[in-house]
Amino acid sequence: MKFQIPIGPQHPALKEPISLRMTVEGEIIREADIRLGYNHRGLEKLAEQRTWIQNIYLTERICGICSHSHTTCYVQGVEKLMELEPPKRGLYIRTLVAELERIHSHLLWLGVAGHEAGFDSFFMYTWRDREIVMDILEIISGNRVHYGINTIGGVRRDLDDGQVKHILDSLEILRKRSEYYKNLGTTEPSFVARLAGVGYLSKEDAIALCAVGPTLRASGVPMDVRKDDPYAVYGEIPFEVCTADTCDVLGRTVVRIQELFQCYNIIEYLLKNLPAGPVAVRAPRRAKPNEVVSRYEAPRGENIHYIKSNGTDKPERLKVRAPTLGNYAATIKMLKNGFIADVPLIFAAIDPCICCAERAVSLVDVRTGQEKIISMNALKQLSLKISAGKVRKREAEWPL
Amino acid sequence: MLTKLTNWSRLKSPWILHLNTGACNACDIEVVAALTPRFDVERFGILLKATPRHADVIVCTGPATRQMKDRLVRIYEQTPDPKFVIAVGACAMSGCVYRGAYNVLGGIDQVIPVDVYVPGCPVRPDAVIDGVVKLLNKLKG
Known part of the structure; x- marks a missing residue:
């Protein structure tokens, strides 16, 4: 006997509107179907009506959690189109904000994973420590969520010594706290028992279904745009790509916690080697007719922007492939033959950002x-x- | 006597439903951040509820996409009286950067009546708390 269970668009387990339809046999999911479009706003069309500079603030609002990812991806593409070379210091600050964003996103995810696993104090702990990162971002950019720090040809704000010192001090606290989460997340028996074996995605499936980001890395594939196709200053920063081979939600948790430590190292390196000089160069208002593909490793995975210019001050086409979209196919695979009770956990484990993915x-x-x-x-x-x-x-x- | 009691309990425990109608997630995480230790709205008796049937206040974010319009109305109708709506963020107020996009209605108040508007792109958690407290004052007198 088969039943169909709809979940969403408004549902306690989902923070954003999306509709899942699951055909179940008893407790076990046999078929899963994802329906999109509740969050579609028509952003790509809007982008064609705005100038290059205006579009930075538009792409920033594709997503509130990975706002810097989208602007950086867009700005990198436009810089290529305009043949601009941003100054070193600007790139360092851009990378610094990117890594801070990764920390805040991963801490947020850890909290959500704890919440979905029924471990609410973990949620409260991580979100309390996330405020430290939000404070740093506010000090650097003046904003908690939409930083507005990128501009074509560099960044808009410089760092001073006081800020650098504040960030380094805060990093110490974050390191200590993350150490605690690492112990908790990997040794606490009930938490581990809840996560282990849930949402299995084999290495072959992960590659075949084009999974990206921590979902892919937790299946044992060391793929990271920062390493494979270095942008900004990642080519000169020493860091490791974190992987796990358990292929389940526990692996995804471990990968994200390890990435947190890599982020702290990267930030420390950036601040200690911050070059002097200007932070931005002047950008022209028009771009020659051309097209470009820009890649960026967002906290959720690989983010791709395709930009086409036609010689005016507006893009002719902007296409966004957000990481969540790449993970949907893998999610359906993970949901199949799992339990209904695991749905929120499996779905949360890809760190879905529905507003990013609503393009088609x-x-x-x-x-x-x-x-x-x-x-x-x-x-x-x-x-x-x-x-x-x-x-x-x-x-x-x-x-x- | 009974009305006094219900009014008192309503003031002390405004349960909220968080509803995303096409927001970019920024306001949503700030609403959730308002529930966590730094801001902690639970000291005002505010509790995030999962279903509209338990909620008194609908906290709406996002510019109301066409796809969400019918769902928004349905959720509003499911909420028991007296119900209140807080539009959180510039999108929920007027559409923000998405104003003029083909799939966006441009504000929650195009679909359902709104009691309190909280400006900001995105709003700060403090602003969310301020909005809820202002709503409570409105209830009081």
């Missing part, structure tokens, strides 16, 4: 329930047909 459009015919993916050209034809003879968009008034 598929059309559903409401009357027949038929679903179809429509090509860009057909969509264009359709829009031309509908809007023929109507007021042009620029002159039209926004209906709201």
Whole structure:
């Protein structure tokens, strides 16, 4: 006897709107289906109407947790298009913020994992320590979440000695706390028993289903854009790619805790070797017609931006492939043949960032329930047909 | 007497439902951060609830996407009276950077009535607490 259980879009186990449909046999999931689109805002279209500089703040708002990832990925691409070389100090500060963001994201994830595993004091502990990182970010950039520190050709704010000292002092506290989490997360028997063996994803499956980030690394594949295709100043920083071979949620936890320690080392290295000089160069307002693909290792995995310019001050096309999207296929594999009770944990283990991933459009015919993916050209034809003879968009008034 | 008692208990335990209607996650983590030790809204009796049927206050983030519109109305209808809505963040107020996008309605108040607006992109947890406390004062008198 098979049942279908819908979860979401608004559900206690999910922090963001997404719909999971699971066909279950008793307690065991046989089929899983993910439905997207609740968070789709039409960001790529908006990006085509804004200038290069305005788009930095737009891409920042693709996601609130990995906001720096998206801007850096975008800005790197635009710098390539404009043939700009940002100064060393600017790149160092950009990398510093990126690593701080990774710490805050991983601590956040640890808390959420603890919460989903029923270990709420772990959640409260990690989130308390996360505030230390948020304070650092606020001191550097003036903001807790959307830092707005990137600009085309460098960064917008410089660091002074007081800030450097504050960050180094805070790192000591964070190191000590992370040591505690490492012991707790890997030796506390009930916590380990809850995580071990849940959401199994073999190495072959992880590669075949294009998993990214800690999900992939926890299946024993040492892939990290920072190492494989170094951007910014990662080429000169000594660090290791953390992997685990347990292929389950426990492995993903261990990978993230180990990455925390790598982050502390990277930040220490950056601050001790901070070069002098300017933080940004002046950027032109237009970019020559060209196209570029930019890669970035976000806390959740590989983030890809494709940017096409046409000689004006606006991009012709911006395409975002967020890491969560890469992990969806693997999630379905992980959910299959698991228990319903494990769903929140497995789903949380890829560190889903739904707002990042809401890019694709598929059309559903409401009357027949038929679903179809429509090509860009057909969509264009359709829009031309509908809007023929109507007021042009620029002159039209926004209906709201 | 009974109304006095219900009013008192309502003031002391406003349970909230956090609802994301297409936000970029920034406001959402700040709402959650408000629940954690540094800010700790539980000292005001505020508790995050999982279902709209247990909640008094809906904390909405995000610019209300077309896809979420019907769900938003349904969740609003499921919440028992008296219910209150707090629009958290610039998106929930007016749409912020997404204003004008084809899939965005531009603010929670386009769909359901809103009692308190909390500005900021994203809001600080302190601002969320301030918004809730202002709502409580509104309830009081």
